[in-house]
Amino acid sequence: MSFMPWTDALAMGIQSIDNQHRWLVDATNRLHAEISKTAPERSVLGEILEGLVDYTMNHFVLEEELFERLGYPEMPAHKVEHDAFTASAMQLLLQFESGESVGPPVLDFLKEWLLHHILKVDRAYAPFLKAAGVS
Incomplete structure (x- = not known):
């Protein structure tokens, strides 16, 4: 079982956003898998963290462009x-x-933030975007 399984509850019914959310959840699970190893590789941890930061920023830009346009x-x-x-x-x-290590507190932060943001904050805009024809 993964650290943060993707469930239908996380799906918003907007394919592009759901795909991006799924990628973020998968990246969080990859980070968990690496941290859980007996000897996690710093280079792999760094790649995952950098990817999470970059991808999240790109995801936010997409959302904000939609918000502004609509x-x-x-x-x-x-x-x-x-x-x-x-x-x-x-x-x-x-x-x-x-040089600091990445451990369970980072994973907990990512998981809690993603769940809160997707299930509460993003869920609030889904009806607006769907009504505007975004699918």
């Missing part, structure tokens, strides 16, 4: 969430690059 009224509050996560993720990456 006039989503909650965009400012949603962007605050994105910016806070981006800052936290960058801080984790910088700490790792300065």
Whole structure:
């Protein structure tokens, strides 16, 4: 069983966003798998963390472009969430690059943030985007 299994509850019914969310969940599971090894490889951990940060930022840009184009009224509050996560993720990456280890607290942070963001924050915009024809 994976650390953070993908379930139908995480699906929003918007294919491009669901695909990106699934990638983020899979990357979190890859990070968990590497951390769980007896001797995790720092280079692999670094690649996964960098990929998570880069992919998350690209995902946020896609969401925010959709919000702006369609006039989503909650965009400012949603962007605050994105910016806070981006800052936290960058801080984790910088700490790792300065020699700190990556362990269960990082995984817990990623899992809790993703679940909260997908199930609560993103779920709130799904009806708006679907009504605008995004599928």
